[in-house]
Amino acid sequence: MRPALAAIAACCVAARAEPPSRLAPLNTTPQHVLQCSDGLVLPAWRPLEDVPTYQIAIRGFVYFLALMYLFIGVSIVSDRFMAAIEVITSREKEVRVRRNGSEQIIVVRVWNETVANLTLMALGSSAPEILLSVIEIAGKNFEAGDLGPGTIVGSAAYNLFVIIAICVVVIPDGEVRKIKHLRVFLVTATWSIFAYVWLYMILAVISPSEVEVWEGAVTFLFFPATVMTAYIADRRLLVYKYLKKGYRVNERGVIVEAEGDGSLEMALKPGGDDFMSDDDEGRELEKSRKEYVSVLRELRRQHPDEDLETVERMALETLMASGPKSRAFYRVAATRKMTGGGDFSRKISERAQSDLSEVKAELQRRDSGSASIEPRGPNVRFDPDHYTVMENCGSFEVRVVRAGDLNGDVTVQYTTEDGTAEAGSDYVTAQGLLHFKHGETEKTFRVQVIDDDVFEEDEHFYVRLSSPKGASLASPSTATVVILDDDHSGVFSFPQRDFELTESVGTYDLKVVRTAGARGKVRIPYWTEDGTAKGGAQYEIAQGHIFFENNETEKYIPLHIIEEDSYEKDVLFYVNLGNPELLGDNDDSNTGTEANHLATLPEEEAVVAMMGLPKAGEITRAQLRIKESKEFKNTVDKLVQRANASIIIGTSSWKEQFAEALTANSGSDDPDEPPSCFDYVLHVVTLFWKIIFALIPPTDIGGGYVCFVVSIICIGLVTAVIGDVASHFGCTLGIKDSVTAIVFVALGTSIPDTFASKVAAIQDKHADASVGNVTGSNAVNVFLGIGVAWTVAAIFHWSKNEKFHVDPGNLAFSVTMFCSEAALAVLVLVLRRRRSIGGELGGPRGIKIVTSMFFFSLWLIYLIMSGLEAYDVIEGF
Secondary structure: OHHHHHHHHHHHHHHHHOOOOOOOOHHHOOOOOOOOOOOOOOOOOOOOOOOOHHHHHHHHHHHHHHHHHHHHHHHHHHHHHHHHHHHHHOOEEEEEEEEOOEEEEEEEEOOOHHHHHHHHHHHHHHHHHHHHHHHHHHHOOOOOOOHHHHHHHHHHHHHHHHHHHHHHHHOOOOOEEEOOOHHHHHHHHHHHHHHHHHHHHHHHOOOOOEOOHHHHHHHHHHHHHHHHHHHHHHHOOOOOOOOOEEEEEOOOOOEEEEEOOOHHHHHHOOOOOOOOOOOOHHHHHHHHHHHHHHHHHHHHHHOOOOOHHHHHHHHHHHHHHHOOOOHHHHHHHHHHHHOOOOOOHHHHHHHHHHHHHHHHHHHHHHHHHHOOOOOOOOEEEEOOOEEEEEOOOOEEEEEEEEEOOOOOOEEEEEEEEEOOOOEOOOEOOOEEEEEEOOOOOEEEEEEEEOOOOOOOOOEEEEEEEEEEEOOEEOOOOEEEEEEEOOOOOOEEEOOOOEEEEEHHHOEEEEEEEEEOOOOOEEEEEEEEEEOOOOEOOOEOOOEEEEEEOOOOOEEEEEEEEOOOOOOOOEEEEEEEEOOOEEEOOOOOEOHHHHHHHHHOOOHHHHHHHHOOOOEEOOOOEEEEEEEOOHHHHHHHHHHHHHOOHHHHHOOOOHHHHHHHHHOOOOOOOOOOOOOOHHHHHHHHHHHHHHHHHOOOOOOOHHHHHHHHHHHHHHHHHHHHHHHHHHHHHHHHHOOOHHHHHHHHHHHHHHHHHHHHHHHHHHHOOEOHHHHHOHHHHHHHHHHHHHHHHHHHHHHHHHHOOOOOEOOOHHHHHHHHHHHHHHHHHHHHHHHOOOOOOOOOEEOOHHHHHHHHHHHHHHHHHHHHHHHHHHOOOOOOO
C-alpha cells in the first residue's frame, strides 16, 4: 500500500498549492500514478484529470468492490465448468474379460486419472488466470502486458506457499496426510519449477526482451510433455515397459488402465498379491468393500428396528460422504458454501436412495429375466410335474392346469411312457383326452399302480401331454412318477454329497431321502462337524434324530446359518448320518428284536428278510459350503462403484439448476439445519450470478461437452471484465499492473481453491487432492496461459516482420524469486515424508506450526521483494 499512500499524500500537497476546489491532474501526480486508458470492454472512469482526492478514494473503493464481486462470479461459472469436466472425465465403458474361465463385463474408467488431473482438471481450476493472459494480449493489440503473466506467477506463488501452509496446519494434531502418487508429484513439481526457469531464460537469456515464435511454441509444447511424463510416471512405463497393458481397480471400484500382465484378474481377486503397485492399488476395491460391509454392520447394530434397505441407504451415504473425491468436487463444494448454496449432504442422501433403488431394480430384473418365461395365450401343463407314490397305493390322481385365455374349449391328449417301471408289471397303461370347457382351469385323471410281493428298487415312469387344440403346451408338459417299494424299510442318505448355500439363508433345511422302500417307522441320528466353518461362529451346532413315519420318504434337518454380512466368504462344515433304527409301536428300537427273529429263520428266508431292514445309503456325510449372498455381493459391488460423491455435482436439467440457484441452503454439515442469516446474506449477494449462470446447459446434455464449451466462453467474458477492472483499480490508486496481479488478482482467483484444498486436506486420506495437484496446475498455467498467448502474439508480429517485445523487468525478477522459493518448498515437503513426521501435511503440533509459518513467510517475502523491485526500490533485471 506504500504507493497508494504516496499518491494520496501527493494529492494532498497539490491541493494546498492550488485553489481548494480543484486537484492537480492525475498525470501531474508523482510517477507512481499511471495514466488510465480504456480497457477491452470497460472504458476508464472519466474525467481523468482534475479529480478531487475523495473521488479517487471513492473510485478505488468502487473498483475494489466490483473486483471482489467479479471474483465471486468467475468462481461460480468456473464451478459449472468443473462440473462439466467431472462428467467428462468420469465417463466409463464396459470391457469383457475372462475370469476363472468365465466371461465377465466390467466397468472401466475411460480417462486416466493423471491425464485428467493435468489437462481438464488443471484447466478448470486455472481457467481464469489462463484466459486473463490470453485476453490481455488480444486486448492490447498483441502487445505484452503485465497483468496476465503477473497473475499466473502470483497465483502459482499463492497456491504453493499459502494453500500448502493452510493445509499443513488444519490437519488434526497427531494425524498426517501423505501424497499417494509420489512419482507423479515429483514429476509435476519438477515441471512446475522448470516452467518458471524456462520463462526466465526466454525473457533474459536466450533472446532478451524478445519472444520469438519458436520460444512461444516450445513453451506450449511443454504442456503435452508434462502430461506425457506424468503419465509415464503413473504407469511406470520406463521401468515396466515390457509388461502388457491391462487394468487396475481404484479405491472406488472403478477400473482404470494400468500396466501388468493379467492385472485385471489379479486386481479383482480379493487379497491377491500378484499384481500390486507400490501403493497396493489392487487391494483398494476390497478395502472399499470391507469398509461398506463394516459400516453396514455397525448401522444394523445401531438401528435394529430399521429395515435392511434403509440401513443399506445409510451405509451408502456414509461411504459416499467419506470416500475419495475429485478436486472438482471440493472446488464446487467450497464455492457453494461461500455463496450460500450449502453443502452436498442433501444431494448425497438423495443420490444414495436413487442408486440403491436402481441397483435393487436391476438385480430384480436380472433375476426375473433368468426365470422361465410363460408362453403367451392359452396353455396347458402339469402341476405338479413330479409324483412319488407307494407301490400299494392302488391308484393316484394326476393334475393338468390351464392358464392364459380361458375363452373357448381346449383339448389335450395324455399317455404314459415306460421308464425303469414297465407297463403291465408295475403300472397300468393310461391314455386319453382331456376336455377343458369354457372357463375351466384344471382337469385330473387317475393312473393305477400294480402291487406285488417282490422286493424291488425304486422305479419310475412318465406321463406326457401332446396334441393340444385351442392352446399350446407350456412347461412342464411331462410328469415323472416314482414308485416306492413297500416291502422294505428303506435306504437313507443325502440326495447329494455337496451343498452350497448363502449366508443370508437363515435356516437351511438339509434334505434326507428314503429310497428302495418306505415300510415302518425309522429313527436316524445326525450331527454337525466343523470344517473351515466353526460352530457358533458361522453356523449353530446341531445334533439329534430325525424320524421317518411309515410310508414317509423324505425329512429335513434344520441348520441355522449365522449371517456375518461378509463380502467374500467360502467356508464349509459337515453333517453326518448314523445308522438307521427300525422303531416299534412305542418308538423303541426294534432292530435288535428283528435281528433275533432273523436268527431263527432258514438261511434263504433270512437273506430276504435282511433286505427289508433299514440301511444307511452311500452318501451319509454331506459337505455344506457357505458362501456370501450373491444378492448382497452384487449389491455391494454396484453400490461401491456408485459411491462416488463427485458425480452429484452434475445437473440433469435447467429446472434443477434454477431450483439450486434460487434456493438458500445451510452451510452446516447437518442437512436438516435451516439456513442462517449469514447464509441468506451470501445467497442474496450472489443471486445475480447464480441466475445468470443457471442458463448454461446442464451437464447431462451432450455428455458435458456443451456445458464445457459454454462455461469457458462465460469465464472468458467475466475474465475480460476482471482484467479491465483490475487495471483501472491499479491505475486509479497508482498501483502498477504487476503488483495488482500478484496481490489482488492472484488472490481473488485462488480463494475457491484455498477452501477446496482445506476441506480436501481434512477429509481425504491422502494429500493428493489438496496439494498434489498444485504443482501440476502451476506448470499448466505457464505452458497454456503464457505459451498460447505469446505464441499467438509472436506469430502476429512475425507476420508483419516485427519483433514481439516483452520487457523482462519485474516479471523476470518475480519468476526468479518464485523458482528459488519453490525449490525450497518442494524440498521441505519431501523431507516431511521421513518417518519422524510421516507425511507432507499434519504431524506433531509444533512441527505443523513451524512448517506453516515457513511457507507463509515464503509468500510474504515473494510479495515484498517483487513489490520493491516493481517500484525500483531494489534493483531487478
